[in-house]
Amino acid sequence: MARLKNSAVARRQDAAPGIMRLLTALAALTAMMLALYAAPAFARGAPESFADLAEKLSPAVVNISTSQTLKLGAPGAPVPGLPEGSPFNEFFEDFLQRQPGGQAPRKVQSLGSGFVIDPDGIIITNNHVIEQADEIKVNFSDGTTLAAEVLGRDPKTDVAVLRVEPDRPLPFVKMGDSTKARVGDWVVAIGNPFGLGGTVTAGIISAINRDINAGPYDDFIQTDASINRGNSGGPLFNLEGEVIGVNTAIISPSGGSIGIGFSVPSATAMPVIEQLKEYGETRRGWLGVRIQTVTDEIAESLGMDEAKGALVAEVTPGGPAEEAGIQAGDVIIDFDGKDVPSMRDLPRIVADTKIGREVETTVLRGGDKVTLEVKVGRLEEAEAKAEGAAKPDADQSNEPTLTLGLALGELNANSRRRFNLPDDVEGVLVTSVDPAGPAAEKGIRPGDVIVEVAQEKVKSPSDVVERVKAEQEKGRRSVLLLVSTAGDLRFIAVRIEEG
Structure with a gap:
């Protein structure tokens, strides 16, 4: 009997390692399944509904109504129904000027979108929504309408900041970090397309860092969330309900959405918004160079291993770059410790640098790296000095x-x-x-x-x-x-x- 008991114990001891291995495998499988369940959206699929998000965020999204008084007979005034720059504009301007009532003023109204970022009445929209407006009104989802004043606007990024005077705290939304956004992330747009207020559309981020030649600081988020006329100035939300973009443009032959819309990233908009709130204007850094892309051919001709950086084509006399010793032909590869991968990166890096700071700038010159100290100037002051200056003419000559x-x-x-x-x-x-x-x-x-x-x-x-x-x-x-x-x-x- 003792021998039987001992052999049973032995069998249990022999089986123990196998049982332990099985339990360990089951534990690992369970952990893997839990990880997959808690993994990113591709494991869970699309959100079940955007209803909770839309209900929470919509009250902070507003309609912007503007009006402008125009003289139809005045030279340069747009003719209703015709696109700006149309060859027929000149004909109709001449026709209207000859009519007895041709000089009568006409009020033109337009609609756009915006969103509240401060319960005390700070609202963000696009510059092109409120540009040249005589009157701006903000319409809220509860039916309230308030007159707005412009705190500041920036045509370069198409961002404007408005202020209203509410009698109670307003519902508002928070700005998020667009640098964390990835291609394929879900996004939600809320706005006022074609005057239909409170419209919610959803899609994904189709691309980031888009340059559509809209301005010197192009870095757009591209989305297939439906954006139409009237969505301009409205917010683009992530699934946490944070604003990661300001909807600003679409590509469309018909004028309607074809799934290609663009938003100003919050990372670009926020420094501008803070400056407009504080100063009523932007205060960007200025280097004083005209730059161009380093192509493969240019890189080869300069003896560079790869095409990178920003090639200095011209240095502004008396500007920060000239005073620091930067020369035409230098390739700027690093500014203030930040890498300059391409030409289009440099303006944004310089613009975000504090005015008056002395920063290290690394250039490639004759195949060698040269480090220079540059004291950053202010772009707006340089533009004011250059305004009205005559551009030199040019064209041909002599024996070939x-x-x-x-x-x-x-x-x-x-x-x-x-x-x-x-x-x-x-x-x-x-x-x-x-x-x-x-x-x-x-x-x-x-x-x-x-x-x-x-x-x-x-x-x-x-x-x-x-x-x-x-x-x-x-x-x-x-x-x-x-x-x-x-x-x-x-x-x-x-x-x-x-x-």
Whole structure:
């Protein structure tokens, strides 16, 4: 009997490791299933409903109603029913001016959207919604209508801040962090499309960091949540109910939604909003350079391993960059400790830098890294000084020397007079361009002036030929030209022809 008991105990002891392994496997499987259940949206699928979110957020979303008084007969006044810039506008303006009542003023009304971010009455919308308005009214979902004043507006980011005077705290929404948003995240738009207030639409983030050439600080969130006319200025929410974008534009041949809408990210809008609230205007940093994209060809011509950074085409006289020693031809790769991956990144980085700060700026110059100290200026002051300044004219001249598909000539009194070239433009004149040549591919035109070749100044057509030949002998496939067009400088990498 004792032997039987001992053998049973032995069998149980032998089975114990197997049972433990089974229990461990079951525990791991359970943990994995729980993790999958609690995982991101792709494991759970679409939200069951947006109703709770819409109910909570809608009271803070408002309709913006504006009115503007126009004289139909006044030159430049838009003609109702015709798109701005239409060739028929001029005809109808002339017609209306000849009518007895042609000068009678007419009130034009428009609608947009906005949202409350402060219970004391601070409202965000688009600049283009309230621009040039004589009167602005804010309509709330409970039927209340309040007159609004403009605290500040910024055409560059299309953001405006309004204030109303409520008799009680207003429902409001919080701004979120758009930098955490990812392509594929669910988003909800609430607004006033076609005057239909309180409209809720949902979709996903289709893309981020979109540049649609709307302004110098383009960094839009693209969404397929339906956005139509009247949604402008309304909020784009994440599923936490935070505003991560201000709806501002659509791409549509018909004027209706085709699933391509754009929002100003909250990360872009918030610094602007804070400045407009505090100062009534923006206060952006300024470097004082004109920059362009570093293409693969330009990178190769400069001996760079990869195309990155912002190429300085021109330095503003007396600006922060000139005082710091930045030169045309430098490639800015780092500003204030922040990497500059491409040209379009630099304006945003500089704009967000505190005015008056001295920051380290790293540039590539002649293949070497150079670090300079730049004291950041204020963009708005620079723009005010430049406003009204006449732009220099430009265009052609003289006896041809041929290279790169270009006919080149000397700059002299006759050529300057003939092509209205200013005295301060120095270099070699482009007299004609071979349509099939490499320079034509890059948009060089007769009348342009070549200022530098391979970052060396040129004064005669022979200088250009010699510099191009020298670059070819180095094995370069393209040569970098600094070209003046109508007084504006730009770098162009032109392919060197074989033979």
